Amino acid sequence: MADILQNVMDHAVAVARKAGEVRHPYKDPRWFIGEESVAAGEPSILTDDPTWIIDPIDGTTNFVHAFPFVAISIGFTINKRVEVGVVYSCLEDKMFTARRGGGAFCNGEPLQVSDQTDVHRSIIATEFGSNRDPEVVDKIFSSLRNILSLPVHGVRGAGTAAVNLSLVASGCVEAYYEMGMHVWDIAAGSLLVLEAGGIVMDVDGGDADLMSRRILAANNRSVALRLVEQIAPYRPDRDDAPPAACD
Numbered sequence: 001m002a003d004i005l006q007n008v009m010d011h012a013v014a015v016a017r018k019a020g021e022v023r024h025p026y027k028d029p030r031w032f033i034g035e036e037s038v039a040a041g042e043p044s045i046l047t048d049d050p051t052w053i054i055d056p057i058d059g060t061t062n063f064v065h066a067f068p069f070v071a072i073s074i075g076f077t078i079n080k081r082v083e084v085g086v087v088y089s090c091l092e093d094k095m096f097t098a099r100r101g102g103g104a105f106c107n108g109e110p111l112q113v114s115d116q117t118d119v120h121r122s123i124i125a126t127e128f129g130s131n132r133d134p135e136v137v138d139k140i141f142s143s144l145r146n147i148l149s150l151p152v153h154g155v156r157g158a159g160t161a162a163v164n165l166s167l168v169a170s171g172c173v174e175a176y177y178e179m180g181m182h183v184w185d186i187a188a189g190s191l192l193v194l195e196a197g198g199i200v201m202d203v204d205g206g207d208a209d210l211m212s213r214r215i216l217a218a219n220n221r222s223v224a225l226r227l228v229e230q231i232a233p234y235r236p237d238r239d240d241a242p243p244a245a246c247d
């Protein structure tokens with residue numbers, strides 16, 4: 001397991017060096033976007049520089065309640081594109097790894113998304129999130145009602161975006177969508193899905209935007225576009241939005 005992780009991290013360093021960077025990618029604070037560092041006041045701006053995007057505990061509420069899905073998520077971007085993704089699902093003891101162009105793996109075994117093209121035969125993952133604004137809750141339930149009524153086989157949620165994305169990459173669910181999570185929740189997992197043969201887009205069918213706090217990841221375009229028709233979109237404040245001015 002350690003070998004797999006070391007191998008992926010060595011690749012990230014090699015990619016950074018190839019991009020002409022000579023700074024040590026484990027040490028320069030400009031190269032990090034982390035949930036805890038942003039909470040401590042560090043900027044959350046994705047630049048073209050090599051950048052580690054880290055969530056040390058994805059599934060904090062699960063962790064607190066001993067609900068058994070918790071992950072560590074580490075993404076590595078260059079030119080705002082994820083080059084390496086690692087998701088460790090701690091209690092499942094599954095190490096998911098992906099390199100751009102190099103495939104996605106779970107504990108070293110290759111991953112492939114589901115080949116299901118019929119949304120009616122699909123399981124869709126999503127989350128209720130933590131925003132209790134009535135308008136947002138209405139949108140969440142509107143999307144859910146539409147999707148359940150298609151009908152689909154089922155709707156699930158692991159309580160962690162990173163694990164939900166690993167489930168898409170593993171072919172256990174056909175798609176995952178959410179609005180309100182953050183870039184550190186999805187950077188690594190989005191590459192897992194792409195490298196397992198899936199697609200990642202905005203919930204409105206547009207291009208994926210890591211900082212938008214919106215994601216739709218699916219096994220294929222057919223399933224994704226059926227979901228786009230059902231999702232009631234809303235726009236959370238972006239991860240790179242300037243801090244609100246004080247009165």
Ligand SMILES: O=P(O)(O)OC(CO)CO
Pocket residue numbers: 035055057058059060061159160161162180181182185
């Ligand atoms: O548990 P965390 O890291 O707050 O993340 C949540 C979403 O923000 C679950 O993905």
Ligand SMILES: [Mg+2]
Pocket residue numbers: 035055057058059184185
């Ligand atoms: Mg998280």
Ligand SMILES: [Mg+2]
Pocket residue numbers: 035055056057058059060
């Ligand atoms: Mg977290």
